[in-house]
């Protein structure tokens with residue numbers, strides 16, 4: 246496998262300046278959920294120029310895309326994801342410029358390795374919109390984008406840190422939901438008793454959730470904001486809306502917590518006499534790292550770069566739509582620390598600055614090399630791939646997970662690309 250790693254590294258070395266410019270260009274054009282048009286065009290042009298078979302505006306999503314390379318008629322399919330979206334007011338504070346660049350690097354290096362070492366196989370690089378809050382991968386999953394893949398790999402939005410290390414973190418399941426309260430307007434001084442106060446409904450509900458938060462588990466999260474329209478201090482507000490995110494370690498625990506939150510939201514309506522409507526939004530499942538893929542990457546990272554890997558003992562905290570993918574096929578999503586001045590964390594302006602440094606680029610490329618190597622092993626080694634599949638099946642054997650997987654597989658079975 247040393248020869249394969251040399252092929253991958255040589256390829257990435259040749260592509261280094263092109264990949265660096267790609268990362269900087271995406272960083273300089275931050276685009277929000279489902280608006281990643283610059284990134285879509287830039288990335289699809291680049292993949293076309295390297296001979297991949299490119300589909301733009303994939304599966305009805307304006308900014309999704311797919312780039313495929315096929316060698317031979319038989320062989321396994323390795324999927325790679327490239328995220329592109331930025332954060333409002335912060336830009337690339339989640340480092341998706343590095344994620345997209347690394348996705349391209351993995352696909353191009355893996356392609357050269359298949360050719361040079363005479364191995365059949367298919368590479369599908371997906372441009373996946375709206376990771377931050379639109380669950381773009383779930384939409385692509387439901388429309389069949391992942392149905393041919395044997396495994397899916399990607400470089401995760403990087404974490405900050407002084408030392409070089411690779412982490413196989415999990416993520417929390419997340420459900421977004423909103424509630425609207427409908428009341429009755431009235432003059433706030435002349436006849437407040439005629440009003441039904443929708444703002445008060447929101448505040449009662451918010452207070453209920455605040456009390457609830459003292460009795461939930463350490464890894465669970467409930468956080469939200471209140472908004473309204475045409476509010477004035479001398480008019481009883483007849484409308485309010487709250488948007489919430491509910492997070493838990495796994496989907497079964499999340500469903501229980503979500504029902505407790507919904508009861509708090511109902512309390513605002515019953516206390517004030519408002520009518521209320523709850524709307525469920527996107528859902529992100531907890532991330533399952535495939536242990537056999539992780540073991541392979543760990544070994545090469547240690548042998549080749551002397552970089553240690555770890556499985557965190559702390560509970561997960563963030564959420565990602567790649568979690569949904571990890572419930573339907575074997576998946577790997579390692580994090581690799583990048584140097585971040587003043588220890589700035591993800592989703593901050595400081596981290597956005599860190600994501601465009603040369604040091605961050607070098608770290609992302611190393612992870613791309615390692616992931617390309619693990620992808621090559623999936624293509625080249627049937628016994629390894631069987632073990633990857635077995636580990637996935639074993640990891641999904643819990644009752645709650647099985648329920649989820651059946652639902653998602655049903656969605657896969659009924660969709661066509």
Ligand SMILES: [Zn+2]
Pocket residue numbers: 339377402591592
């Ligand atoms: Zn993020």
